[in-house]
Structures are given as structure tokens and as C-alpha cells.
Amino acid sequence: MKMEFSVRGMDFTRAGEAAAKIKNALQMVGMEVATVRKAVIVAYEAELNIVIHARQGTLTLSVSPDRVEITAEDEGPGIPDIALAMQEGYSTAPPHIREMGFGAGMGLPNIKRCSDQMNIESEVNSGTRLRATIFNKINGE
């Protein structure tokens, strides 16, 4: 199963809708509870990264019986230093975004923590592509 969602930068009214639809889809196909929870965290953080930092992007869900793959691709400023961006607490979110409760600097670290595999590529002044894989482990194996 594959689903694709368009995400607009700075659209905080609709932000999170794609992640919510991903959650519903994964529950409908009967993925393990732990898999769904991790995928929801990955999807939401990836979606909000596009909303907060990029002009626009696409969130893609690909589901197989043994895994969930979430890809987030955006057009935006890119990430100059990925290792720095992966540090917990590091955030480039501006003050008005932090006032909304964002900008804890945990987005990418949380995606990594919830994924079994994660790959991120970025080009400054172009955009970022992130792919995260969550294996559907039966009964917490």
C-alpha cells in the first residue's frame, strides 16, 4: 500500500493531518500497536519539519506486511550540518514557532529513535530528503 500527502510550509492549521491519516491507515491494515506508535511519531515529526522549515514537501507512506517506510521530501533551505541537526536540543525554529510548543530540537532525534533504519540527505538552498523504515515486529520481537 502506498499513500502520498502534500505538505505546505507554515500551514499550521493543516499540519499533522497527514500523520493522522497515516495512523488510521496503519491501524486499518492491522500493523502492530508498537509499529503504529513509532510510525506516528516519525510521520508527525517529519511532517512538522516540512511545515516549520520548508516551503513545501511530500510525505509518502509505503506499507508491506513486515515494514513501514516513511519518506519526507521537501523544497526548502536544506540542512547545512546534518550531524548538528541530529543533536538533541538543537533547533533552528524561530521564536514564534517555539511559542507554539515546537522547537525542542527533538524532531530528527525522535525520528531516529523510532526508526530501525533512517537515511537523510540534504542540499543547502534546495531541500531535504528523509527516509525512515520501521520493521513490523510481531509481539515485540
Add this chain to the structure above:
Amino acid sequence: MHDVITILDAEVIAGESLLDTEVNAGFGCDLISDSLCFSRPDCLLLTGLTNIQIIRVADMIEARAIVFVRGKKPGQDIILLAREKNLPLLVTRRFLFESCGLLYQHGLRSS
């Protein structure tokens, strides 16, 4: 939820017909990422964040209800979304620390 309303002297602003809901855990937080990652399903979420994202997060983590602390009331669009999601919303004048402490005193834990 009736007990929570009494303990926190809270006002109900959404989900008036859902107050028989039971909550078995609490989570107090003003950060979206932490609320998403560290709360438990079926928890009572306590927060000062009143933007629409806290409703989306509460829905995704399957929280049972939200208490807005410090007397903060969300806008009508947020209340409407909560009603759509069957999510009770309460408001208390108490601060986050005190609200969590009172609920803890009355037996509510984090997991």
C-alpha cells in the same frame, strides 16, 4: 473525569457528555515533541499549549482528555476540532506544577 474536575476546580469547555471517561495516567508538558513521544495512550494531558496542534497530538497519542492550565482557553476552532474527535477539554486556573501535584496526590500516575 468527574474527579479531575473537582480536584482541579476545572471548567468543562468540550465533551460535556463524555465525563464518565476514565483516565489511568497523566502527562504534563508544554512541548509538542515530548507530548508526542513520552505520554501514554489513554492518558490525561495537562498543558498550557492552546494551539490546534495539541488537539492533533492528543488524537494521535489517543489521550482521553486535555486539561489546559493557567486559565488558558483555546479558540473556537480548537474546541470544534476537539468535539469532532470526542476529546473532552477542561480549563483550570491552577498552574501545571500544582495541577500535576494534586492529581498525583489523588493517585494518578504517569503510567
